[in-house]
Amino acid sequence: QVQLVESGGGLVQAGGSLRLSCAASGSTFTNYGMGWFRQAPGKEREFVTSISRSGGSTNYADSVKGRFTISRDNAKNTVYLQMSSLKPEDTAVYYCAARRGLTSIFQSAFNYWGQGTQVTVSS
Numbered sequence: 001q002v003q004l005v006e007s008g009g010g011l012v013q014a015g016g017s018l019r020l021s022c023a024a025s026g027s028t029f030t031n032y033g034m035g036w037f038r039q040a041p042g043k044e045r046e047f048v049t050s051i052s053r054s055g056g057s058t059n060y061a062d063s064v065k066g067r068f069t070i071s072r073d074n075a076k077n078t079v080y081l082q083m084s085s086l087k088p089e090d091t092a093v094y095y096c097a098a099r100r101g102l103t104s105i106f107q108s109a110f111n112y113w114g115q116g117t118q119v120t121v122s123s
Helices: none
Strands: 003-007 010-013 018-025 032-039 046-051 058-060 068-073 078-083 092-100 117-122
Touching (some): 018 032, 032 068, 032 078, 046 078
Parallel strands (some): 010 117
Antiparallel strands (some): 003 018, 032 046
């Protein structure tokens, strides 16, 4: 099993940037495709981005494409989400997720989840 701990959330003004981190432990990090999902108040949790085990393949939701960048450092067992040009509609709890093997854009495919970190973007 893998344990995931997110950090880096906070309050930022619209147009600003923030970097989230997700530290993994308990298992071989390179066995897992990783993803970020988010849940805004009153809404369903949605896919944001995902990255393959090697980091060579990524996917993005249309709503964040060109503004968010996912990356991973396999030496540090950490996946990052760099968020730029933030908008109020990006306000949500952001969750890191892991899936053994190939990554996915579907949250039902992910077996392990972090506790989430709040991102609030003020207008």
